[in-house]
Amino acid sequence: MHFLYFDPGLGAMLVQAVVAAVAAVVLFSKEFMFKVKAFFGISKNENDELFDDIEIKDQDIENKK
Amino acid sequence: MVDNSKHASSFRDPSGYIFTDEGIIKRAIFPIYFKQYKALKTTGFFENLFKNKLLIPHTELSANDDKIVIQPENIPFITYPYEWSFNMYKEAALLTLKLQKYSIEHGFSLKDATAFNVTFHEGKAIFIDTLSFDFYQENTPWRAYKQFITHFLGPLVLAHYHGAQPLKLMSNFIDGIPIKMIASMLPFKSKMSPFLYSNIHLLAKFEDKHNEDYRGEAKASTLSKKGQQNIIESLYDYIKKLTLKEHSEWGNYYNKTNYSDDAFIQKSTIINQWISNLNTETLIDVGGNDGTFVRKIDAKLKQALVCDIDNNAVDFNYKTIKEHKESFMTPFVLDVLNPSAAVGFQNAERDSFINRIKSFAPDVTLALAVIHHMSLSGNVTFDMSAKFFASFSSYLVIEFPKRNDSWVQRLLNNKVDFKDHFDFYNLENFEQSYATYFDVVEKISIQNSERVMYLLKTKDGN
Numbered sequence: 001m002h003f004l005y006f007d008p009g010l011g012a013m014l015v016q017a018v019v020a021a022v023a024a025v026v027l028f029s030k031e032f033m034f035k036v037k038a039f040f041g042i043s044k045n046e047n048d049e050l051f052d053d054i055e056i057k058d059q060d061i062e063n064k065k
Numbered sequence: 066m067v068d069n070s071k072h073a074s075s076f077r078d079p080s081g082y083i084f085t086d087e088g089i090i091k092r093a094i095f096p097i098y099f100k101q102y103k104a105l106k107t108t109g110f111f112e113n114l115f116k117n118k119l120l121i122p123h124t125e126l127s128a129n130d131d132k133i134v135i136q137p138e139n140i141p142f143i144t145y146p147y148e149w150s151f152n153m154y155k156e157a158a159l160l161t162l163k164l165q166k167y168s169i170e171h172g173f174s175l176k177d178a179t180a181f182n183v184t185f186h187e188g189k190a191i192f193i194d195t196l197s198f199d200f201y202q203e204n205t206p207w208r209a210y211k212q213f214i215t216h217f218l219g220p221l222v223l224a225h226y227h228g229a230q231p232l233k234l235m236s237n238f239i240d241g242i243p244i245k246m247i248a249s250m251l252p253f254k255s256k257m258s259p260f261l262y263s264n265i266h267l268l269a270k271f272e273d274k275h276n277e278d279y280r281g282e283a284k285a286s287t288l289s290k291k292g293q294q295n296i297i298e299s300l301y302d303y304i305k306k307l308t309l310k311e312h313s314e315w316g317n318y319y320n321k322t323n324y325s326d327d328a329f330i331q332k333s334t335i336i337n338q339w340i341s342n343l344n345t346e347t348l349i350d351v352g353g354n355d356g357t358f359v360r361k362i363d364a365k366l367k368q369a370l371v372c373d374i375d376n377n378a379v380d381f382n383y384k385t386i387k388e389h390k391e392s393f394m395t396p397f398v399l400d401v402l403n404p405s406a407a408v409g410f411q412n413a414e415r416d417s418f419i420n421r422i423k424s425f426a427p428d429v430t431l432a433l434a435v436i437h438h439m440s441l442s443g444n445v446t447f448d449m450s451a452k453f454f455a456s457f458s459s460y461l462v463i464e465f466p467k468r469n470d471s472w473v474q475r476l477l478n479n480k481v482d483f484k485d486h487f488d489f490y491n492l493e494n495f496e497q498s499y500a501t502y503f504d505v506v507e508k509i510s511i512q513n514s515e516r517v518m519y520l521l522k523t524k525d526g527n
Contacts, residue, residue, distance in 0.1 A: 008212075011274060016292070017287075020292035020293065023260075050152065
């Protein structure tokens with residue numbers, strides 16, 4: 001059940017199919033380039049980045065900080 | 066403050082509402098949201114987000130058939146999107162995407178994605194709208210997608226092309242910057258980017274075409290779960306890499322000021338001494354640049370607010386906070402000459418800076434090297450600035466650069482013919498005006514400089 005207390009926008013709902021298709025291509029090509037770079041050994045070290053990646057770890061098992 | 070009163074910002078979502086009970090923020094949940102709430106609670110969804118410090122933790126106070134009441138952890142000072150630096154804004158956007166990805170994987174979905182669902186607490190962005198999670202329905206698009214674009218991606222991309230100023234637009238467009246306006250403000254080359262074309266330009270076109278959805282067709286559109294995950298991940302990748310087209314020189318700001326090393330050390334020693342003598346726990350540094358002087362304080366501060374007009378300086382501070390994992394400092398962008406106003410319905414949804422700082426009531430206010438800017442650039446009289454500083458904390462540490470200080474001279478020279486109007490700017494007039502509101506506790510001249518430090522106490526303070 002959704003509470004429609006704001007208008008999600010019909011256009012915005014429809015356009016997501018196209019956005020998702022573009023995103024798939026972008027993500028695929030990024031991964032492809034990453035593999036090519038890794039093959040030639042020119043991948044960048046991304047450890048010094050300000051932000052971490054999108055994954056949220058399940059901390060149920062390891063309770064330690 | 067009226068007790069047990071519904072908070073003015075809490076009326077959009079029928080799942081529940083926020084209220085204050087003897088000054089403590091609480092949240093009531095209605096039966097319409099019980100199913101979601103119980104699922105989020107029993108599956109460990111909430112718990113894991115608490116542990117990862119992504120959602121504000123809460124405790125359940127009472128539960129009956131009509132109402133569940135929870136009490137979220139207290140956040141001493143709320144900052145709003147239009148007060149965030151570029152990278153703070155980025156972190157808030159990335160947090161929202163993280164939560165949406167995690168939600169989809171666990172059978173939930175964010176039903177809204179406004180930037181006001183996020184604030185900063187203990188040095189990190191944190192999601193504060195506990196009731197934003199709903200059940201995910203298979204093969205449905207993300208309802209909050211447009212909101213995410215107009216609240217997060219749009220402002221960030223505008224900042225990327227135009228500098229940090231567009232982030233301030235959020236103080237007017239509290240329901241997101243209109244998508245057509247975002248699209249129109251982007252340069253033509255943005256259409257060449259498949260990512261920007263689809264997420265902004267195409268979205269604007271679709272919204273324009275279907276702006277009258279009388280038949281409720283929005284419900285009929287479909288999108289696979291994988292498709293939605295791709296959207297979320299590509300947004301995350303793009304925003305994570307986004308930079309500001311404005312090179313920041315704050316890294317060496319203090320090399321450019323007219324302080325000799327000795328004077329700089331003396332200034333920070335004086336501040337440190339005063340702060341520790343007063344057993345300070347909370348403070349605000351008005352015009353605090355990148356937080357340099359607050360970091361030199363030895364006393365254990367519970368909460369330090371460091372604001373500055375310059376988005377780059379705040380951003381530099383924020384990066385330092387992240388690198389050092391500091392949890393006591395909250396940086397934000399503030400123009401003292403035009404502090405954030407109260408906005409939204411009844412002017413009550415988002416509180417003004419003045420109200421927020423008055424209820425935060427810091428033990429001490431630091432005003433280092435700001436009085437000449439307020440007086441000479443802003444034409445604010447000594448009496449006005451004294452009244453302002455006396456209105457929210459009992460102690461004021463203020464630095465007064467005398468007329469011969471090179472910065473003061475520079476500001477005065479900018480006035481050209483109007484320069485005579487600022488004859489009032491001298492130590493005697495300053496002391497006289499401030500004496501109306503404050504008593505001088507201590508006064509120290511900094512050696513080899515044209516600057517004087519004051520520790521002042523409000524006359525009605527205790």
